[in-house]
Amino acid sequence: MFQQFESKWSSKYPREVQSWANELDVLLTFMDYPSSIRSVIYTTNAIKRTIKEIRKRLKPMNSLNSLEAAEKIVYLTIQDFNEKWAERKLRGFAEAQEALQRMFEERYH
Numbered sequence: 001m002f003q004q005f006e007s008k009w010s011s012k013y014p015r016e017v018q019s020w021a022n023e024l025d026v027l028l029t030f031m032d033y034p035s036s037i038r039s040v041i042y043t044t045n046a047i048k049r050t051i052k053e054i055r056k057r058l059k060p061m062n063s064l065n066s067l068e069a070a071e072k073i074v075y076l077t078i079q080d081f082n083e084k085w086a087e088r089k090l091r092g093f094a095e096a097q098e099a100l101q102r103m104f105e106e107r108y109h
Contacts, residue, residue, distance in 0.1 A: 034099045036092030046085075053077055 002024060010017040020027060030041045054077050064070045093100075 033103070034092070034096035036095045037090070037100075040090050040092060050078070050081055053081070 002020070006017050006021065030038050033041060054074055057073055057077055058064075058070065061073070064073075
């Protein structure tokens with residue numbers, strides 16, 4: 001599929017396509033994982049949600065006394081998310097548990 005992509009777009013975006021070609025094995029690492037969890041791995045939804053929540057909490061505070069005050073708000077927001085997400089079960093991971101265990105053992109044992 002990459003070869004089709006490359007032939008279609010390399011004349012219009014040669015640097016970008018070459019960059020992808022050079023790092024294709026790294027870019028497609030998520031394909032080594034079970035299909036049930038791939039979307040969780042490659043999505044940026046959690047990152048976007050976290051940034052949105054930080055902005056939401058900082059915006060009402062028109063001005064903060066110091067950089068440390070802003071850092072504290074960010075830290076506390078992240079801590080709150082960590083507590084909420086610690087109990088959360090991500091979709092697809094139950095089905096992928098065996099495959100992930102095998103992958104872990106192959107890599108680290």
